[in-house]
Amino acid sequence: MNDHVLRTLEYNKVLEHVIKQTTNAVGKELAQSIKPVTDLVQIQKWLQETEEAATLYRIKGTIPLGGIHDVRNCVKRVRVGGRLTIEELLQVADTIGNGRRLKRLIRKSAEEAEIPLLLEFADSMYDLKDLEDEIRRCIDENGTVNNDASTTLRNIRYEIQEKQGRMKDKLDEILRSPHYQKMLQDPIVTLRNERYCIPVKADYRGAFPGIIHDQSASGATYFIEPAAIVQMNNQLREKILEEQREIERILQQLSNRMAMEADEVSKNLETLGYLDCVFAKAKVAHQMRAIQPKLVDTGQIVLKKARHPLLNQESAVPISLHFGDDYTLLVITGPNTGGKTVTLKTIGLLTLMAMSGLFVPADDGTQISIFHHVFADIGDEQSIEQNLSTFSSHMSNIVRILNQVDQKSLVLLDELGAGTDPTEGAALAMSILDRLYQQGVRTVATTHYSELKAYAYGHEGAMNASVEFDVESLRPTYRLLIGIPGRSNAFAIAKRLGLHEDIIELAKSKLTQEDTKVEDLIRQLEVARLHAERDEQASAILKRETEQLRKQLDSERQSWYQERDALLQKAQDEAHRAVKRAQQEAQSILQELRDVAKQEHANIKEHRLIELQTRLKQASPELVKQPRIRVSKSNAKKTVKPGDTVMFLSLGQKAQVVEVSGKDITIQIGAMKTKTTLDQVELLGSASGSQEKRNLGMMKRSTLMVGMELDIRGRIVDDAVAEIDKYLDNAVMNGYPRVSIIHGKGTGALRTGVREFLRHHPHVSSFRYGSYNEGGDGVSIVELK
Structure with missing residues (x-):
């Protein structure tokens, strides 16, 4: 990229912002050397580095880059046996220490955010703590050599x-x-x-x-x-x-010690300088509210609310455009001081910034293309020394551009053909645009010539644009309007300023019929645009109001749910308290019965008492909160089959599908079966194969209401074990905490087989023989999981 373009587009002024954010001499030199490149991979790497630095900057707020000194001369001197001063040695120690702190910060931050490139830089830095400690041991912070x-x-x-x-x-x-x-x-x-x-x-x-x-x-x-x-x-x-x-x-001695690690000190300094430059880019991006643009090399530029980086970012009027795809030539017309030149510079400067690895002040979705060359002819370049007029100077520059452009070039031309006879200037401008258009060069040109408005209409790959002008206030709005050529507004302005109507009408009569048609067409386009904008604004207002109503309804519905749940919870708590009082009273009675049994040696079995106590507990009411979910279309379309787990929406309970018949299904909730329709359930999990059959078997077995004891006396071990397995499944499904297995004493074979089976059963937490009033060794008391 030639220096003329960089100066014309004020690229160096942007670079000055980056330079000001650096904190050390090495970083400053690197910032001064930043230039646009054409290697897409390299640019993407630069942008990724800046993105990671911006992420770290957001997380930590401040980055410890202070206290890093330019010790390159120190490194050179110690390599040839020179002696460093106390101040220079302290600068070396400060640089090592601050580099170590930055390295530690990056490594720690890598646990919170994805910053692989910065982590790679941190890992490449050498640990020179021993050298730093030795310098600190010999020299204190006041610059005095210590007694030690x-x-x-x-x-x-x-x-x-x-x-x-x-x-x-x-x-x-x-x-x-x-x-x-x-x-x-x-x-x-x-x-x-x-x-x-x-x-x-x-x-x-x-x-x-x-x-x-x-x-x-x-x-x-x-x-x-x-x-x-x-x-x-x-x-x-x-x-x-x-x-x-x-x-x-x-x-x-300290200088000699440093000489042994001079290479490491030098490499660390290079890394710290590079990181300083990267973080400077991130700080500038933060100041400009800039984003990482998407990069392509196809010549397409998409700007979303882009702002010129040197203008006040709060007051700058953003521009949006899509250029280089459907059309490769953009002709911008409009009044002086209306923003045409700023638009031109914004397009060029943002392109150069992106090609330098800098973020651009625009909104997300902005896309910048990489060009082999960027050419610009902007401003008054009259040269007294070369005895060239403004027109001659512009033509000399344009000649150089035409001799160097190719399809990978971006050309920016301001006031093309100005400075000479309007008729000849317009014809020359159209010829230049013809050449660039035929070569497929991406070109943006500004002009006052009305002939160029018609030129854009007559070429498929060209597009008109204009900067808006408010006739009422006689001021430009600086808005870029794509697809609409600019009107001269001369008659409207003259009328607003008080020029007599007769003079204006006489002036209009001197216009050619073609000029009048063009102005009428432009006026109609502007009217249509204003109507479209008003409709868009009205739609946006309606959308915002609808969104606010939706949020209000959601909030009210949420409040209703909370109030309902609170009332249900209150009722449930009151019911629980009532049942708890009854359970406490029943527990007291059971305890009295146990005491009487012990005193009078009555044969009251403990498992009978436990069964009664369990039934009392099951009397506690459970109020089920109404679900707030609905069946999604995706779930409704899924095939529900026997064995699937579903959510029964009316009760908010999980259920097992037992039978499916068209849109009607039979589901099992605990020991209860019920019929419902597909739209009242939501599929949670699907069963298949043998697992499905096993689940159905489990559901069928779980429907049996069993007692809290099982008598298997007189059975052989294999039959008894099979019956115990079924019984334990049903006991668990009925929520029993413990059960009794009556196997008798006999020869002990059945008792031994039962206990061996219980030892490995998945539902069994522990088991023991019954106490004297529970049947003794003839009964096994089983605690269930």
Whole structure:
């Protein structure tokens, strides 16, 4: 893509928004180098990266990209044995640390969202925590080499503190001495030329023993290093120089340590810079309310409420169009300052943005095509230096375009043929459009020439469009109208401004019959469009009102259901309380009977009491809530057959299909059979084959009302086991918690066989022999699941 097109369409201004969102030098350089490409796969990868970054940005709000420094020069220096400064080493540590935090954030976020490309970048980063820790150990956050950096440094600094302490004591002694107090300008210690000095009055400079290092501006004070501490100062300076040499050695050691991982540091920095650029794209997309466009390479452009990215996104009038499929040539007409040029630039700029991996400010459903070339001739390009007029400049540019275009090109022409005689300009414009049309080039052109309106009508692959103008307010609305050419509106505007009617009528009479027909046709199209828009708006209002009514009805129906359920629940609770009181009273009576039986050794069997208690529990009412479901058409069409599980809608209960006869079916709910129709049930599950027969068998067996004990005395083991199996199925279906199997004592063979069978039965939770008043070893008490 040539730089002329990028400048013309203001692509660089969009890029500046991305550059401003970067946080480090590497990311900024990458953002500055963004250019449109024609590789569809590469662009889709870029867009996916931006989409993942936008997702992460939405989840986390902020991304830790701060504190990443451009340490490329540091890497170069350590590779050749150079020594880094304290500040540079801290920048290296900060970059490593912030890179590690970003890596951790991406990995953790990958558990919440699909961000495979970002995760791949995170996984490619090296873990350099050991290098960071070593730098942090030796240098604190204030930029001071720590005492713990080396034993030698710690010892040197201890000696420095010791010498400074002795010097302080000696200086304090001099300042307190009565002999010297009259000689001192001030009783303080100051530093001159890195030597400790005392301010002495000029009159006593010869009487005060020591070395003069400085003099005040007035000459009244001399700064003298006392002779008593000269040697101490010398020793202190030596130790300070030793400290500096040791610090330099530590810095060199850290630089050498970094040199061992220079490649890893460099690669991490490249990855962090790239991620910085990706997140900058995502931030710009968020600011522009931009979306990821669908990409194709077929030349088709579909814009859904697209906005120019450099305009205020809140006030910009969106445009929508479908271009490059049914028609490859779009001719836009309309008044000046009506938005023709903005429309042209929006089409071109959004195409370049998408080809650069940038999101575009538009609504979902927007589609951008990849073009090999994008050409634009927009604006006043008059060149004084080249002594070219506006027309000549435009023609020079158009000549270059015509020499380079192909079917994979997008051409944008503003005010085609302007700047010369209208008749010749219109003819030339039509000839240029003819050439582009014949080559199949996607072309969008704006013009004032009425001849070009008819041109679009006369070519199957061409389409007229216009920017709307409100005659009443004499202002453009900036709306793009596809399929309708723009009217000149000159007569209407003149009339609104007060021009006499006679003059306007005289002007109309000078128009050719063909011009009048074209204007009338355009006016009729506008009237039809306005009527269609009003109908569409009325339909939209009706749709919204209908939707509101539906929501209101749903809400009222839901409230009714809740109120009904609450009343049913209240009634059920009251019934349960009444039954519970009766059960408690019955339980008390049963307990008294047990106590009497124990005292009088009465033979009252426990399982009889349990059976009575179970029947009492079954007397508790169960109020069934009315279902809120209806039979779906898809379910109604499904074939219902015996053995299927269905929902009986009238009671809201699951049931088993026993028989199907046309639209009538017989269903089984627990122990109850009933007849109903297909539209009163909803298919839940289908049975087939032997399983269906087994289910039917189970249903038939479950209809038997059995007691809570089974007497199998006198039977052989095989017959007894078969009878027990049927009995346990029916007991479970009747909801019994436990039953009694009376097998007697006898030889013990039947008892042993029964207990072995019970041990592996799926309905049996546990079993035991009966107590003395339950029949003893001749009865097995079985707890059911």
